[in-house]
Structure formats: structure tokens, C-alpha cells
Amino acid sequence: MLKKYLADFLALFLVLFLALGSLFLWPNALSLAANEAPAIEGVRVVPSPLDRGTAGLVELAKGGADCAGEFTGRLIFFFEDQKENRAPGRDPGTRWVGLFGADITLKPGTYPLTVTCPGFKAQTLKVTVRDKSYGVRNIKVPAKQVDLSPEDQARAAQEKVLTDKALATVSPVRLWSGAFLEPVNGSVNSSFGRQTRLNGILNPRPHAGADFLTPIGTPVKAPAKGQVILEGDHFFSGKAIYIDHGQGLISMYFHLSEILVSSGAMVDKGQVIGKTGQTGRVTGPHLHYGVYLNGARIDPIPFRKLTTQF
Numbered sequence: 001m002l003k004k005y006l007a008d009f010l011a012l013f014l015v016l017f018l019a020l021g022s023l024f025l026w027p028n029a030l031s032l033a034a035n036e037a038p039a040i041e042g043v044r045v046v047p048s049p050l051d052r053g054t055a056g057l058v059e060l061a062k063g064g065a066d067c068a069g070e071f072t073g074r075l076i077f078f079f080e081d082q083k084e085n086r087a088p089g090r091d092p093g094t095r096w097v098g099l100f101g102a103d104i105t106l107k108p109g110t111y112p113l114t115v116t117c118p119g120f121k122a123q124t125l126k127v128t129v130r131d132k133s134y135g136v137r138n139i140k141v142p143a144k145q146v147d148l149s150p151e152d153q154a155r156a157a158q159e160k161v162l163t164d165k166a167l168a169t170v171s172p173v174r175l176w177s178g179a180f181l182e183p184v185n186g187s188v189n190s191s192f193g194r195q196t197r198l199n200g201i202l203n204p205r206p207h208a209g210a211d212f213l214t215p216i217g218t219p220v221k222a223p224a225k226g227q228v229i230l231e232g233d234h235f236f237s238g239k240a241i242y243i244d245h246g247q248g249l250i251s252m253y254f255h256l257s258e259i260l261v262s263s264g265a266m267v268d269k270g271q272v273i274g275k276t277g278q279t280g281r282v283t284g285p286h287l288h289y290g291v292y293l294n295g296a297r298i299d300p301i302p303f304r305k306l307t308t309q310f
């Protein structure tokens, strides 16, 4: 009889011991595992600090396509730096890079940039965004282009829905590779970031592209491979083309006299997509060339330099 009680008591004790033990040990075991996850190797942001309206790079000494990042609420995709990985003495396939943009209107300050890779500890870096003076210009346009008629207002609003949708495109596959080309051979008047006082009134939206001063009819080349996601004749932008280069990188071409591609078409690097003109709200013939990186408006001129690394 005593033996039976003892056996029951021991069994109960064992159950309690295991239950309590696991309660105490389980969270520790979990946090221990998290602490033991290795750090992502060689995470670096270039350049630092970064000017507002420019793009930066996150480098991983060892990474993969399943690594991801985030900066100011915008996704960062990683791709293999094939140029570097093919260099003598390097492990092929190890160095990965991600592009991120500091939007032209981003307030100067320090922002977190997070990087995650499955099986590794998530890492948060601090990125300092500097102010940069882009200037103010004064232009005059006919009053009817500023004080829009109800019809023009409705038209511009309709077109904004289309362009907002195009600019929000984030397709997962990177179509571009190697250095971006200049879309036209011509003198660049990189008025990117400049604010405009239009007929005396300051427009809070800064100029989100670079203007190339070119005669009407100059061929416009796609700077990199991509897919045309929108084309049309718009009130402000005139004849316009939007190209998706993948992973949130979008380029656009405004005020064209001719559009030579249609929506959905794949275009190769260097392919002529249109001709320069002076359509839409302009003061003279020029090409407006814009680049958005996951919604961040960045200066296409320094961005081109960044792409020469790959």
C-alpha cells in the first residue's frame, strides 16, 4: 500500500517537475537560440552620411537573395555584386548589395536601416541624411496652366491616379544590370531638387528629375533594361513614358514629341523609346528624366554613377 502511494507521489512529482522545468527553461532556451544566431557578415552603408535626394548602398560581405532590408518604410532588395564576386581571390556569390533612396523631401537626421537574412541576427544600422541646398527658380507660365479649368483639374486628377499606381510598382525581379546610360546625349541641367516659384508662388513640391536641354526630336534611349508600365499624353508631363527596371526602380521621361513604345513592352538598354519635345507644362524643349527607388525621388545623375559599380 505504502509502495503504491510512493509510486503515485513520485509520478506526480515527476510531472510537476517537468511542467515547471519546461516553463522556466523554454523561454531561456528560445532566447539562447536567438542570441546564438550568427551576425550578418560585413554589413556596411555607403556613403555615410547621405544627401537627401540621393541613393545609397548596403553591402553584405556574405549575403543572399533572401536577405532584405528596410529604410524609412521602403523595402531594400539585395542582389549579387557579380563584378566584385568575379574578381580574383573572391568567393563567388558572396558579396551582395542593396540600393536605398533618401527621398528629396526627407528631413535631415538619423534613421534606422534594418537588414535581415534568414538564420542570422537582424541588424540595425544608423544612417545619417544630410541636408543639401538645391536652390529655387522663378518661372512664368500662362495663367491658364496654373489656374486650371475644372476640366483640366479633372484630367490632371485622373492622370495622377495612373501615375501614382505606376510609381508604386515593386516587381521582385531585377531587370537592369551594369551601368545606366544617359537617356540623351545633351547638356544636363540637373535642376533636380530645385523648388519653383511659379508666377510668384512657391511650389512646395521640389523638381523630382533632371532636365536635359536637347533640341526637339532627339532620340531618347532606355538607360537600362526594363518594362514599360505606363505611357500617355498627360496635362503636366506631356507625352510621358514610365519604365519598371525591377525591385522598385522606376525611370520616367516627360515632355516627349513622340512615344515609340507601348505599355507592357520590354525594352533593352540603349533602345530608342521616344523623341524629345516640349509637350505638357514646359517653358521650352527639354527632356525631364526622373528616377524613383521604391518611391524615393532621387537625383538620376549621381544615381548613374552608383550603377557603374555593378
Ligand SMILES: [Zn+2]
Pocket (backbone or CB within 6 Å): 207, 209, 210, 211, 287, 288, 289
Ligand atoms: Zn523637369
